[in-house]
Amino acid sequence: MVYYFTSLVASNVIYMGKDKFENEDLIKYHFPEDVWFHVDKHSSAHVYLRMSEGQAVDTLDPQIVEEMAQITKENSIQGKKEPMVKIIYTLASNLKKTGNMDTGEVGFHNRNIVYSTAVKRNKELLNKLRKTQVEIYPQDLKAVKDERDKKERDTKRKEQQVKTQQEKELIEKKRVEKLEKSYDSMFVDSKKGNKYDVDDVFGEGGEYTGSDFDDFI
Template sequence: MVLYFKARPEVGDYTIFMGFDKFENEELIKYGFPEDVWFHVDKMSSAHVYVRLHKGQTFDNISEGLLEDCNKVNNIDVVYTPWSNLKKTATMDVGQVGFHNSKMVRTVKVEKRINEVINRLNKTKVERTPDLRAEREAVNAAERAERKLQLRDKKRREEMDRMEKERQAEVRSYKGLMVAEKMTSNKQIASESKSLQEMEDDFM
């Protein structure tokens, strides 16, 4: 089971979610989205909390209000990092993670639990048992289709550019043939050619 919450409206349309136990946490680690940011109380056993950012947004510009909504315990440090920075090895326990790059881990100090925040979030709580693998595969399929479409558009633009370059080359070539110095007038042809009478005389 995964628990979903809605962040305060003034910070934007964000979904905060967490696994009900370590097994759901394991699934969230495995099938996260590139937009997900992972939160955890530093050096303590606690829930894995995630927030799903908007496309193109980075975890460096998460608002203070959204950070506050993701943290619920008194006087602790909370670490957070992009989902893609989570590292899982075969020797780790269920739900346990490390980091690929420690420089991509941020820490925020939570001085005091704010009950008002907790109560507001709890009013938005929804419990679901999602098929996280299917959700991730659906996103992967959509991304592949988008990349395929972009590649097709790119090839079409390249082909149009190639045809336009060929057309421009033909125009330049035609203009080169029409240069005055390279042209011969009918008068010149007539003056340089033998007359019919002269040709008959030569034949005789």
């Protein structure tokens, strides 16, 4: 079973696994642009924020970060007992999973884009968030991920089609421009070939010298 919450600030979807096996499903079915939250140096649920268009992990609304931190702390056996804990978070695409890792365990591709925040328990906020909680099954996560991936493939295919068409149009434009330059060159050469200088017949200044037409007098 997977728990879904709704952010009180921006209606973002928040989801987390019930145990380490469901955490493994979340690793498998997250969106690359989701943001992963976890209690630092303690075991805890993996909690994910599904960002909306225009949101970025490094400029998240502090209130959304607070919500995520509260849910994460509350779902850590040890972290829940601590008066304050450090919560770490990063893009889900930054999570690294290797074959030698335990179930639910992850690492990072880049430690430099792992952020953190400190949090104390806020009972009032947690109660409000609990009212938005629903349960779904992991296969529903898979269906959502499959649909998302299909839309992404369709978008990329359309973008590639547009790019290919633009490249064809550019090639054709260059071909036409080259052809037009070739015609212009031929026309100029033709005019030069048919031209003669009036000085050749009439002499300098246009006066007839008689040298070329004496036989007709």
